[in-house]
Amino acid sequence: MSTLLQPTPDTGVPYRVRWAITDAWTLTTRETSHWLRQPFEMAVGLLFPIMFFLMFGYLIGGDISVPGGGDYREALIPGTLAMTMMFGVETTMTAMAADTQKGVTDRFRSMPMSASAVVMGRATADLFQSALSLVALVLCGLLTGWTWHDGLPSMLLALVLLLWLRFAMLWIGVWLGLVIRSTQATASVQILVYPLAFLSNVFASPESMPAWLGALAEWNPVSATAAASRELFGNPGWGGDSWAAAHPVLLAALWPLVITAVFLPLSVRRYRRLSR
Amino acid sequence: MTSPTRAVHAEGLTKRYGGKTALDSFDLTVPAGTVHGLLGPNGAGKTTAVRILATLLRFDAGRAEIAGVDLRRDAPGVRRRIGLVGQFAAVDEILSARQNLFLFGRLYHLSRPAARNRAAELLERFALTEAADRPVGRFSGGMRRRLDMACSLILAPRVLFLDEPTTGLDPRGRGEVWDCVRDLVAGGTSVLLTTQYLDEADQLADRISVLDEGKVVAEGTPGELKAKLGGDRLDVTVHDAAALDRTAAIMARVTGGEPQRHDDGRTVSVPVIDRVSALTEVVRELDAEGVTVEDLALRRPTLDEVFLHLTR
Ligand SMILES: Nc1ncnc2c1ncn2[C@@H]1O[C@H](COP(=O)(O)OP(=O)(O)OP(=O)(O)O)[C@@H](O)[C@H]1O
Numbered sequence: 387m388s389t390l391l392q393p394t395p396d397t398g399v400p401y402r403v404r405w406a407i408t409d410a411w412t413l414t415t416r417e418t419s420h421w422l423r424q425p426f427e428m429a430v431g432l433l434f435p436i437m438f439f440l441m442f443g444y445l446i447g448g449d450i451s452v453p454g455g456g457d458y459r460e461a462l463i464p465g466t467l468a469m470t471m472m473f474g475v476e477t478t479m480t481a482m483a484a485d486t487q488k489g490v491t492d493r494f495r496s497m498p499m500s501a502s503a504v505v506m507g508r509a510t511a512d513l514f515q516s517a518l519s520l521v522a523l524v525l526c527g528l529l530t531g532w533t534w535h536d537g538l539p540s541m542l543l544a545l546v547l548l549l550w551l552r553f554a555m556l557w558i559g560v561w562l563g564l565v566i567r568s569t570q571a572t573a574s575v576q577i578l579v580y581p582l583a584f585l586s587n588v589f590a591s592p593e594s595m596p597a598w599l600g601a602l603a604e605w606n607p608v609s610a611t612a613a614a615s616r617e618l619f620g621n622p623g624w625g626g627d628s629w630a631a632a633h634p635v636l637l638a639a640l641w642p643l644v645i646t647a648v649f650l651p652l653s654v655r656r657y658r659r660l661s662r
Numbered sequence: 663m664t665s666p667t668r669a670v671h672a673e674g675l676t677k678r679y680g681g682k683t684a685l686d687s688f689d690l691t692v693p694a695g696t697v698h699g700l701l702g703p704n705g706a707g708k709t710t711a712v713r714i715l716a717t718l719l720r721f722d723a724g725r726a727e728i729a730g731v732d733l734r735r736d737a738p739g740v741r742r743r744i745g746l747v748g749q750f751a752a753v754d755e756i757l758s759a760r761q762n763l764f765l766f767g768r769l770y771h772l773s774r775p776a777a778r779n780r781a782a783e784l785l786e787r788f789a790l791t792e793a794a795d796r797p798v799g800r801f802s803g804g805m806r807r808r809l810d811m812a813c814s815l816i817l818a819p820r821v822l823f824l825d826e827p828t829t830g831l832d833p834r835g836r837g838e839v840w841d842c843v844r845d846l847v848a849g850g851t852s853v854l855l856t857t858q859y860l861d862e863a864d865q866l867a868d869r870i871s872v873l874d875e876g877k878v879v880a881e882g883t884p885g886e887l888k889a890k891l892g893g894d895r896l897d898v899t900v901h902d903a904a905a906l907d908r909t910a911a912i913m914a915r916v917t918g919g920e921p922q923r924h925d926d927g928r929t930v931s932v933p934v935i936d937r938v939s940a941l942t943e944v945v946r947e948l949d950a951e952g953v954t955v956e957d958l959a960l961r962r963p964t965l966d967e968v969f970l971h972l973t974r
């Protein structure tokens with residue numbers, strides 16, 4: 387062999403930490419290379435939430451009114467942002483299932499690389515992509531007259547809470563991808579995400595729904611993040627009498643924490659069970 | 663570093679799924695620099711054995727060493743010494759061949775320049791240089807397989823596991839993969855190969871283990887396994903299919919062996935011990951009964967026959 391095939395040593399704690407980070411970064415760049423190889427798919431992914439906003443803002447929800455006389459489209463931007471974070475679960479799930487089905491996950495597992503990097507690389511790339519869709523939709527909002535009213539710190543906190551929801555969705559996505567392990571079956575899960583996204587305060591007021599559906603919608607994690615973003619952006623919201631409606635920011639911080647606390651260990655367990 | 667003389671050594675490997683034993687006291691020794699074939703029908707336990715040896719699957723009993731490294735004690739050490747080619751090409755289909763090799767090289771912890779050089783080297787060696795920058799999704803099955811193997815060879819592993827490397831490939835693709843395996847072995851790599859194609863094992867393997875229901879039912883060189891079936895075989899092809907039953911009866915009476923009918927409906931074959939006297943006797947009897955013979959052949963048994971015989 388002509389080249390140096392001596393990999394750097396990888397035993398001992400400092401090396402392990404170092405490789406966990408570099409391997410995760412290597413896998414992140416794998417995803418960014420995908421985007422460069424498939425700019426069209428990437429663009430469609432960014433335009434998808436914008437399409438939702440335009441469809442509801444101008445076609446369907448033209449005469450929906452927000453309590454207190456607020457502009458529906460003002461309320462719609464934070465809602466669509468939260469929905470986009472929730473739909474992120476599909477990206478993670480599909481990628482994870484495809485790798486597992488095609489044996490790429492097994493190849494990783496048969497290599498002397500860091501095991502945690504497989505998921506951490508995915509996490510970094512997915513969060514980065516979601517941040518890009520946040521920016522795209524915010525720009526679209528600014529172009530159509532939406533803006534934030536309560537200062538930059540509140541606005542940034544809203545973005546952090548949105549990404550925090552996306553982080554929680556990551557673990558559901560990893561878990562689902564490892565459970566499903568087939569790219570065909572992910573399609574049916576993708577369809578189920580829609581009712582979950584619509585059973586929320588994203589597009590309509592829970593008060594306008596039948597009582598029990600409305601209660602579910604108010605407690606939906608997506609609703610919590612949507613309502614919290616509306617509050618932090620200073621955009622109009624639906625209001626409501628429930629505890630959930632009164633404490634959106636707290637709930638938007640707690641829900642993702644609970645989801646992560648449940649699905650992160652489940653994902654780790656599933657990953658380990660690949661070797662059963 | 664002294665290189666171990668045994669590429670793979672396994673003793674009593676056992677794997678259970680619930681109540682079902684997928685692998686039952688599996689023993690295997692592959693001397694360094696040789697190709698070992700694992701042969702068996704569907705569900706025999708071939709993939710289970712390979713996945714255990716490649717550190718992907720835990721096992722319930724037994725022990726194994728890969729290139730002198732204990733599987734239980736030092737799994738990362740084993741991972742640095744092996745390459746695994748699974749049944750489906752495990753490569754990133756969106757990236758190019760070069761990007762795949764660079765990605766996996768980095769994940770094997772090669773430096774950037776080393777990963778880049780190694781990618782170029784392997785592309786050259788697997789005749790992929792021309793297609794190197796095209797997305798793998800547009801590759802033919804054979805090209806994808808070759809890239810898959812190249813990705814498994816980044817660290818020049820001592821031992822390469824190939825799980826049904828040519829399933830789903832056309833004859834040309836199979837030939838390409840066979841050539842790659844021969845080149846590798848010439849370069850000193852040891853190979854453990856599973857296959858359902860007997861000719862593949864015959865072509866490539868120095869030794870073969872026949873697995874059935876998780877157990878090794880036979881082990882030896884292809885020649886030894888063929889000899890196990892009782893020496894040579896006599897094939898008789900008759901002109902008229904209607905005479906097949908009579909022919910089979912004559913052959914059974916003369917040789918004392920159990921005649922087997924071929925799929926073509928006109929050929930019967932039977933194991934023979936005393937070749938020449940069996941041949942003359944059968945010809946004489948057929949002639950006496952007025953059966954018109956179209957073809958007559960004495961030959962060594964095929965591995966197919968050995969396989970069917972052993973796993974029946
Ligand atoms: N995850 C699993 N859970 C339960 N049983 C399993 C599992 N994986 C394999 N088995 C069983 O173990 C046995 C051996 O399977 P294995 O995949 O090793 O066979 P194989 O020889 O590779 O077959 P094939 O030629 O079809 O690839 C089979 O009976 C199979 O059903």
Ligand SMILES: [Mg+2]
Nearest residue numbers: 708709710825
């Ligand atoms: Mg198999």
